[in-house]
Amino acid sequence: xxxxTDVTGEVVTAYLSGELDxxxxxxxxxxxxxxxxxxxxxxxxxxxxxxxxxxxxxIGLVMGRYRNLQRTGAALHVVNTPPQIxxxxxxxxxxRLAKLEKGGVRIETD
Amino acid sequence: xxxxxxxxxTLPSHSxxxxxARAAVAAFLTQLDPTVEEIGDIKTAVSEAVTNCIVHAYPDxxxxxYITVDLHADRTVxxxxxxxxxxxxxxxxxxxxxxxxxxxxxxxxxxxxxxSFMDGVKVRxxxxxxxxxxxxxxxxxxxxxxxxxx
Ligand SMILES: Nc1ncnc2c1ncn2[C@@H]1O[C@H](COP(=O)(O)OP(=O)(O)O)[C@@H](O)[C@H]1O
Ligand SMILES: [Mg+2]
Numbered sequence: 001x002x003x004x005t006d007v008t009g010e011v012v013t014a015y016l017s018g019e020l021d022x023x024x025x026x027x028x029x030x031x032x033x034x035x036x037x038x039x040x041x042x043x044x045x046x047x048x049x050x051x052x053x054x055x056x057x058x059i060g061l062v063m064g065r066y067r068n069l070q071r072t073g074a075a076l077h078v079v080n081t082p083p084q085i086x087x088x089x090x091x092x093x094x095x096r097l098a099k100l101e102k103g104g105v106r107i108e109t110d
Numbered sequence: 111x112x113x114x115x116x117x118x119x120t121l122p123s124h125s126x127x128x129x130x131a132r133a134a135v136a137a138f139l140t141q142l143d144p145t146v147e148e149i150g151d152i153k154t155a156v157s158e159a160v161t162n163c164i165v166h167a168y169p170d171x172x173x174x175x176y177i178t179v180d181l182h183a184d185r186t187v188x189x190x191x192x193x194x195x196x197x198x199x200x201x202x203x204x205x206x207x208x209x210x211x212x213x214x215x216x217x218x219x220x221x222x223x224x225x226s227f228m229d230g231v232k233v234r235x236x237x238x239x240x241x242x243x244x245x246x247x248x249x250x251x252x253x254x255x256x257x258x259x260x
Contacts, residue, residue: 060215084150
């Protein structure tokens, strides 16, 4: 399973693993969305610690989740991004939308 | 400039081959002892170009993707990714950040990633004929990491 989810109160954490590209994005997206639909969190945390590669398909995945969460006003945090992944996120300008921190991105929806 | 080594690979455009294509290119490069960051940059750029062949060039069919990697004596790496798919009408527009013709969750950032992670990106395309993307990167000079042992 490329995604393990953990629910604590109103927080859903999705631990992604493996390589995130166009081929694998769909299965990851479906697993994350299923957990969000089931639990209606106020905060979704995407944990990238076990993701070994990501291309711009990962940006699509993060932005897509961000758009969905905006409807309910929930927040999105992207945490524990390895260097290669951080570089792609930084290039994508996720920092313009959110606070880009070392090792992660915090996207506060409003 | 004649390459000192070359690798060529042809793959059908199954999305499962995205991971294989970038891993194969990275494995061939290891003979130049690139840094971890350089390998990551090249893998990411190759992944973008190969994914574009799969998603855009051959949207409803399985076509062939032709990849060649040339290594040069001055440590320049050239990766060519070619398809015989639908082609691009306006290359300059296609390369603009956030431009995408596929809906869904394409970010429109593939070319932006290639341009930012490589030293050079050239795109030649003909409508109905196909597209060739040429990626170039000059690897840094490295002191042999095992010098001084023994
Ligand atoms: N090999 C290709 N064949 C046909 N069209 C392509 C090809 N590569 C890119 N394109 C076009 O260029 C656009 C931008 O590509 P890109 O920056 O990778 O973004 P994305 O793949 O997310 O759409 C694509 O939406 C597509 O219209
Ligand atoms: Mg693309």
